[in-house]
Amino acid sequence: MDFSSKLLEQAVDEMSQLPGIGKRTALRLVLHLLKQPEAQTEQLAAALTKLRTEIKLCSNCFNISDTELCEICSNPNRISEIVCVVEDIRDVMAIENTGQYRGHYHVLGGKISPMDGIGPSQLSIKPLVEKVKAGKVEEIIFALSSTLEGDTTNFYIFKQLEGTGIKTSTIARGISVGDELEYADEVTLGRSITNRVPFENSMKN
Amino acid sequence: MDFSSKLLEQAVDEMSQLPGIGKRTALRLVLHLLKQPEAQTEQLAAALTKLRTEIKLCSNCFNISDTELCEICSNPNRISEIVCVVEDIRDVMAIENTGQYRGHYHVLGGKISPMDGIGPSQLSIKPLVEKVKAGKVEEIIFALSSTLEGDTTNFYIFKQLEGTGIKTSTIARGISVGDELEYADEVTLGRSITNRVPFENSMKN
Structure with a gap:
């Protein structure tokens, strides 16, 4: 892609580093931001920076x-x-x-x-x-x-x-609630038979 | 969505304002940034801010x-x-x-x-x-x-x-190069007949 602006190119490059976002999508997102009030871009940038610098992991569970x-x-x-x-x-x-x-x-x-x-x-x-x-x-x-x-x-x-x-x-591994049996893979179906539960338990939810 | 962190929630909220990015995708993107070096988030935030504040429109063509x-x-x-x-x-x-x-x-x-x-x-x-x-x-x-x-x-x-x-x-409006005629819509096909070009011209490219 040939950009007429270095600033635009940099923003698109950085944006396209995110997973699942290619150059074209990045350009679409960046052009969208340009059309919005300046405050929106500022808030996005601030929220990301703040998150990255101030976030903690719980000392007990690492959440x-x-x-x-x-x-x-x-x-x-x-x-x-x-x-x-x-x-x-x-x-x-x-x-x-x-x-x-x-x-x-x-x-x-x-x-x-x-x-x-x-x-x-x-x-x-x-x-x-x-x-x-x-x-x-x-x-x-x-x-x-x-x-x-x-x-x-x-x-x-x-x-x-x-x-x-x-x-x-x-x-528990098994067939998802609402799933058709015939479409389940063999491993899942096999495990769901091996680890079968008493019928009374299945009615609890 | 219930977030355990206000900072995370803010970042996801801002990110999900972008077109085509829902809350789930925003969360995935933000968590990705958290796993990357801090510099990446900084560069993204800086590039967006710089773009939004410093970009100009060409005084002649508005590009x-x-x-x-x-x-x-x-x-x-x-x-x-x-x-x-x-x-x-x-x-x-x-x-x-x-x-x-x-x-x-x-x-x-x-x-x-x-x-x-x-x-x-x-x-x-x-x-x-x-x-x-x-x-x-x-x-x-x-x-x-x-x-x-x-x-x-x-x-x-x-x-x-x-x-x-x-x-x-x-x-010119017409059938895309490489397209099958039978799948073209009527309006396009109609226009491409009305605005037909001399055969010699079609061989120029």
Whole structure:
């Protein structure tokens, strides 16, 4: 792309570094900003800068937070003895939206993925193991994506926790509610048969 | 969406004001920025702010430019007597990419669209008419989108230019190169028959 303006080119270049945004989309977004009042661009730039410089990670669960201890960890009504291990804040938001979980979280910040150069030391696995060894946790629920990386991460943490006698579980894998059986893949269907639940339980929700 | 952080919520809110970016995408983009070095966010914010505050419109053609007169208008090799009227900088870039045009441009900054509250006074139509009346232009080429708004804008400008005796033309409408005839719509096909060109001309490119 040939730009008539260096300023425009720079803005488009920076914008197109975002995932899923190519040069054309970046140009569309930047031209949109140019048509809007100057305040909108200022607010966007300020919000991004402020977020990047002032955001904290909760010292207990490593969730994104404005304060030293996040809202969930500082809520006395939550059960701190049950810890749900998730990848990032989006998973926390998804589980919170169900309204079914009253325990704490532990945000790893990613999954073990040698292909992307992410090893266990880059994730907050050590603090989790220490929390368990300090005897503060009764149950760990693994809620990572059901992918190779997710399973590897689960297994790595499971191995680290060996000998602590802690209760571990993973969220149930099975056919999505509302899904047709014939379109389910074999692995999911297989697991959903192996891990079948008493019929009474299925009526609880 | 329930956010655990006000800073995060603000950044997502601002980001989701951009066209085609919903809350979920905004969250994904913002979380991506959080994982990248702080410098990337700073550069993005700085580029946007700089663009919005320092960008100029070329005083002759109203194209986006870093200087008082844009690169095209200040190029002595371009034919200033032919002016191609376009909607915005993207159209300038598209026509420049063809390498077929050596004249000047006039960027309107939009199309007349009562539905969006855009009237002739919000576009740079007056300076174009003045330029023509000053006798500096020999031919006007209308290159707006072939929509109701585009045609309305063309016609409005055409009416404003009445009596000046200026030569006006529009870019050719017809079947796209490489397109199957049977899938073309009737209006396009009809126009391409009415405005047929001598066969020798079609072999020039």
